[in-house]
Amino acid sequence: MKELYFESIYAFDRTDEPVFVGIPFKKGELFDEKKIAVKNEKGEQKPSFSRALSTWEDGSVKWLFTDFLADIPALKSAKYFLAIEEEPQTIKGIVSDEKVTDTGKITLDFTKGELFEINGSDVTLSPMCFSDKDNGKYSFTKKSVQTEQYSPLKETRLIKGVFTAKERNVEAEIRVTCYWQKSYFDIGITIINTDTLPLRIESFSLVLKKPFDGKMRQNVAHSNYRTIYTSSEGEAIENLIDANYLLFESNESNPEVFYGTFFGDMTNEKGGVCATVYQAQQNYPKAVSIEAGVMNIDLMPGNVEDITLFMGMAKEHIVRIYLHKGLSPETLSNESTLFQLPDRPAVDPSVFKESGVFSPLIFTDEYFPKAERYFAGMADGHTRSYGVVSWGDSPDMGYTQQGRGGG
Structure with missing residues (x-):
């Protein structure tokens, strides 16, 4: 089983909250995405639907996308698990x-x-x-x-x-x-x-x-x-x-x-x-x-x-x-905020490492302080433009001043 972890974010309960996750599988591990089930920590199965986004050379699933409904308590974290069942799963829905x-x-x-x-x-x-x-x-x-x-x-x-x-x-x-x-x-x-x-x-x-x-x-x-x-x-x-x-x-x-x-x-x-x-x-x-x-x-x-x-x-x-x-207006504020920042499950890095979808070079236990400081500096130094046609865009002078034009 593959663990999905929801961190504690909100001070109100979420019941049957629509969530999704993309997750990799090892070559030969999963051939039928319909056999995927999502279970909570008590082993209870929650409604879910999975589809393969890409496959390995042998036809097994490489990347899986799963929609499911999660119950996440107020001020607490939650864990769910992706399991491969013996038989295909069916659910009622839209x-x-x-x-x-x-x-x-x-x-x-x-x-x-x-x-x-x-x-x-x-x-x-x-x-x-x-x-x-x-x-x-x-x-x-x-x-x-x-x-x-x-x-x-x-x-x-x-x-x-x-x-x-x-x-x-x-x-x-x-x-x-x-x-x-x-x-x-x-x-x-x-x-x-x-x-x-x-x-x-x-x-x-x-x-x-x-x-x-x-x-x-x-x-x-x-x-x-x-x-x-x-x-x-x-x-x-x-x-x-x-x-x-x-x-x-x-x-x-x-x-x-x-x-x-x-x-x-x-x-x-x-x-x-x-x-x-x-x-x-x-x-x-x-x-x-x-x-x-x-x-x-x-x-x-x-x-x-x-x-x-x-x-x-x-x-x-x-x-x-x-x-x-x-x-109430307060409940609507909660729902509105949840739309802005929805619950998203985290997948343990070991799942990505063991699946083999990425180069092993990106997985290391060694820490590189100089590189970490450099990346943090790049993120902190990046300008942020607001506006309906500008959001996410801004001149990067470190890039603009490169090349033949010299800025």
Whole structure:
């Protein structure tokens, strides 16, 4: 068996949390990935689904990808184990066909609406609002829907379409990921500029609506060291992250992994809907505003920053939509934070060494202080740019000044 270790991160329980792991196997060790089972420390089997990513010359599995559901207690670590069973494993899971995806908690119908409709819910996803500074407002046309990836525990649908304004077309890909027995789903929207002309974006937003009867609990929130809420019962509220906001906020987290969270929620007596923007601070500007049961998720807010996509550039924005039965703002903050920094199992280095997938030269018990200091210095000295088209990019002067150009 191969051990999977979850470190203690959060002060709240996670039950049947969707997690995944990629793990190597020795040549000849595993020939049928369907025989993989995931068990907890008590030996109890958890729902899982595995698929081979690559194989050895003899057809055995070289790299395995496994989705499974984990129970991780508050303020405690947890261990799980990958075992090879005698017989193939089968599980119940997401029911899907050409039209709908049914997770057991929610059903999305991809034949209806601009993108899809949520069956049996009073929450509606309004048409996307997209405009640029040269052509004004665009309309979206859905061209195709296909299942990009399916497992009983997780399904991703790929919607391809085009935004049109005047004589200009802007391609878009929307990935919708659903999870077994979960009432949330993720929307990843990628805008692609395939034109030779720059795309000078004015604004881009998703809009969620929920019936308003004169009173509704509304919250917009963001976190750094703690979650800060702005609340109302129907009046307009807004939360904006821009350059000025970030300039005067200190953050001691590692932004490549986690900065904080950013979400909005509307809740009435029939339930609520919460929307969390992934890595909003790193990919500023971002905004969430709510008024009288209408939530605008501004992925590129208007009149805040100049945002230009040149030919060949693409940008993805990811939002988690969570339908709930009146959860408290504090619980929603926990769920939102978990989306930003999900649980990921660690695999012991010996598994990689024994599998033979890497050169043995990278495994050594000898410590090289000079090399470690050098690598730490490289990491600490690397500049970090924030921004919707700049996140992760910055000039590396040590590299730029090399070569014929000399900088």
